[in-house]
Amino acid sequence: MNLAFQLAYKNLMGAGLRTWLNVGVLSFSFIIIIFYNGLIDGWNEQAKRDSIAWEYGYGQLLNSEYDPFDPFTILDGHGTLKEEQRKNLTPILIRQASVYPDGRMLSVALKGVDVNQSTLELPIQALKESTTAIPAMIGENMANAAKLKEGDEVLLRWRDKGGTFDAANITIVKVFDTDVPTVDNGQIWIPIQKLWDMTGLQNHATLFVANEQFQATNIPGWKFQSQEELLSDLTDIIAMKKVSGSIMYLLLLAIALLAIFDTQVLSVFRRQKEIGTYIALGMTRSQVVGLFTVEGSMYSLLAMVVGSIVGIPLFTYLAKTGIAFPAASQDIGIALADRIYPVFGIQLVLTTILLVVVAATIVSFLPAKKISKMNPVLALKGKLQ
Amino acid sequence: MNKESVIIIENVTKRFPVGEGEFTALKNINLQFKRGEFTGLVGPSGSGKTTLLNIIGSLDSPTEGKAIVLGKNISDLSHQESALLRNKHIGFIFQVYNLLPVYTVFENVEFALLLQDYSKEERKKMVMEALEWVGLAGMADKKPDKLSGGEGQRVAIARAMVKRPEIVIADEPSANLDAANTHAILKTMKQLNEELGTTFLFSTHDEKVMGYLERIIHLRDGAVEEDEIIEANIINR
Numbered sequence: 001m002n003l004a005f006q007l008a009y010k011n012l013m014g015a016g017l018r019t020w021l022n023v024g025v026l027s028f029s030f031i032i033i034i035f036y037n038g039l040i041d042g043w044n045e046q047a048k049r050d051s052i053a054w055e056y057g058y059g060q061l062l063n064s065e066y067d068p069f070d071p072f073t074i075l076d077g078h079g080t081l082k083e084e085q086r087k088n089l090t091p092i093l094i095r096q097a098s099v100y101p102d103g104r105m106l107s108v109a110l111k112g113v114d115v116n117q118s119t120l121e122l123p124i125q126a127l128k129e130s131t132t133a134i135p136a137m138i139g140e141n142m143a144n145a146a147k148l149k150e151g152d153e154v155l156l157r158w159r160d161k162g163g164t165f166d167a168a169n170i171t172i173v174k175v176f177d178t179d180v181p182t183v184d185n186g187q188i189w190i191p192i193q194k195l196w197d198m199t200g201l202q203n204h205a206t207l208f209v210a211n212e213q214f215q216a217t218n219i220p221g222w223k224f225q226s227q228e229e230l231l232s233d234l235t236d237i238i239a240m241k242k243v244s245g246s247i248m249y250l251l252l253l254a255i256a257l258l259a260i261f262d263t264q265v266l267s268v269f270r271r272q273k274e275i276g277t278y279i280a281l282g283m284t285r286s287q288v289v290g291l292f293t294v295e296g297s298m299y300s301l302l303a304m305v306v307g308s309i310v311g312i313p314l315f316t317y318l319a320k321t322g323i324a325f326p327a328a329s330q331d332i333g334i335a336l337a338d339r340i341y342p343v344f345g346i347q348l349v350l351t352t353i354l355l356v357v358v359a360a361t362i363v364s365f366l367p368a369k370k371i372s373k374m375n376p377v378l379a380l381k382g383k384l385q
Numbered sequence: 386m387n388k389e390s391v392i393i394i395e396n397v398t399k400r401f402p403v404g405e406g407e408f409t410a411l412k413n414i415n416l417q418f419k420r421g422e423f424t425g426l427v428g429p430s431g432s433g434k435t436t437l438l439n440i441i442g443s444l445d446s447p448t449e450g451k452a453i454v455l456g457k458n459i460s461d462l463s464h465q466e467s468a469l470l471r472n473k474h475i476g477f478i479f480q481v482y483n484l485l486p487v488y489t490v491f492e493n494v495e496f497a498l499l500l501q502d503y504s505k506e507e508r509k510k511m512v513m514e515a516l517e518w519v520g521l522a523g524m525a526d527k528k529p530d531k532l533s534g535g536e537g538q539r540v541a542i543a544r545a546m547v548k549r550p551e552i553v554i555a556d557e558p559s560a561n562l563d564a565a566n567t568h569a570i571l572k573t574m575k576q577l578n579e580e581l582g583t584t585f586l587f588s589t590h591d592e593k594v595m596g597y598l599e600r601i602i603h604l605r606d607g608a609v610e611e612d613e614i615i616e617a618n619i620i621n622r
Contacts, residue, residue, distance in 0.1 A: 003499055003500070006499075007499075010487055010488060010492070011487055013487070014486065014487020014488075015487070273481075273483060274483075274485060276483075277479075277483040277485065279444070279468070279471075280442070280444060280471060280477045280479075280483075281471070281472065281477070281496055281497050281500070281544075282468050282469070282471045282472020282473070282497060282500050283468060283472075283500060284464055284465050284468040285464055285468075286464075287468075287500075375445075376444045376445075377439050377444050377445050380444070380479070380483070
């Protein structure tokens with residue numbers, strides 16, 4: 001095998017431009033595959049990290065009447081917990097409401113959050129320090145949609161626990177920047193104590209966000225969703241994105257492999273005399289098949305080297321500086337930062353290498369196996385068709 | 386001196402399929418070649434010279450009859466066994482040299498040894514010795530495309546001889562050479578034949594080559610027409 005590698009290396013180097021064209025296309029595939037997957041992995045990590053920091057914490061204890069995907073459950077999906085049960089939990093009360101910026105009506109989810117909590121990254125300091133009657137904070141997307149800015153007052157209408165409409169002006173004390181659209185789009189955050197007063201739902205919460213110390217126990221009327229369960233939708237979306245994106249790089253890889261296949265078919269035909277000479281000099285046919293197969297798979301090894309020379313500095317740079325995403329792409333409904341930092345893990349690199357080397361070896365072997373049926377006399381004469 | 390037969394050809398017939406029929410390239414050939422012979426198969430194109438050499442070189446096998454080379458019946462050998470026979474015991478010299486273009490002269494000659502268990506030092510010593518036999522020690526680093534025809538054929542001789550085979554098969558070795566180069570390579574081969582006792586088998590219709598042969602077997606239409614011993618060329622070893 002060592003001999004096959006030595007000879008294959010010499011043959012490839014001797015082939016000159018043809019080798020480097022194949023290596024070039026294949027190394028480009030290497031870089032694109034690793035880049036794309038690294039980008040998705042980076043997005044995945046960022047989305048999970050931000051979703052945990054801004055929304056999920058270490059899990060959520062949801063009122064069993066409340067379904068996050070059904071807004072009609074907001075009305076009745078709330079309840080209270082005993083003092084000892086609330087340990088390590090941050091209450092969030094959600095109510096449906098409307099705001100009227102510039103005379104327009106916008107339906108919103110009005111969310112009360114404990115201004116003393118430290119589980120979520122919400123910038124509650126602004127709510128805590130405000131002296132206005134009803135301080136509120138909103139995300140940038142919401143601010144853009146409602147055309148609101150810090151310091152603006154806007155009319156809010158809500159219903160209390162008896163179903164009676166009430167209304168008051170709220171003051172936007174903070175417009176925060178977040179990558180998590182589910183704490184931003186169509187949401188207004190106010191201190192939960194205010195919301196309790198406004199609705200008469202003292203100590204009620206729609207859900208509780210757990211911190212790291214929380215130990216899940218079975219509490220009647222409540223259901224606990226772990227961090228993994230909460231993140232599963234996000235993980236599924238990203239996995240789907242990865243699969244759809246893989247079509248693009250598999251096409252690229254297919255082109256590169258086709259180039260190797262084509263080269264190998266041509267080699268077996270064009271190098272008949274050389275094959276005959278190898279056999280005449282004492283190589284077995286399987287050794288010659290092995291040599292041609294190794295030659296083909298060596299394209300992938302050379303591509304790995306070339307890809308490393310180009311890819312390592314490029315990926316290191318991208319992992320440090322990140323890749324900016326246009327503002328328009330923030331509205332896709334899942335956590336997407338302004339700048340994604342790709343993650344190029346060792347597993348990704350090794351998997352890609354394995355994929356490309358195995359694929360290149362297979363497409364090299366297919367034409368090379370024809371050699372095993374070659375008549376060496378005809379091969380020496382170059383008369384095979 | 387009574388020498389053993391290294392090649393025994395018994396009633397060998399070789400047929401090739403041609404279209405719907407068959408072409409008989411060799412017809413019931415019976416020959417024996419003794420160790421150290423310097424023999425040529427002579428005849429016009431299509432007379433069966435190359436076919437017979439290919440069978441002796443275990444690149445092909447007879448349709449009928451037996452070809453026994455160094456005690457081994459060619460028809461009974463597996464691919465691996467015939468490769469081993471060629472690798473260890475038979476050297477080939479081709480009409481168009483068949484040098485591997487991406488390798489240097491040294492690497493071309495070394496190739497046959499790479500398939501055997503020689504150390505790097507041993508290989509280097511043997512290759513340089515073979516290149517000295519053919520007078521190309523100073524060209525070890527050159528690629529085949531930088532060599533003249535005569536030099537290329539001398540590299541091919543060195544490649545065939547480097548493993549010290551018992552038999553060397555040379556198929557029209559002078560076909561692409563001028564007279565001076567033909568005489569040069571024949572002298573080299575004759576010298577190696579004398580010094581190492583290697584059996585040389587040629588196919589040729591070159592008068593200059595025939596001038597060096599100790600035995601000339603005339604083939605015509607796949608049959609032996611005449612088996613002639615050239616006493617004047619025989620050297621007592």
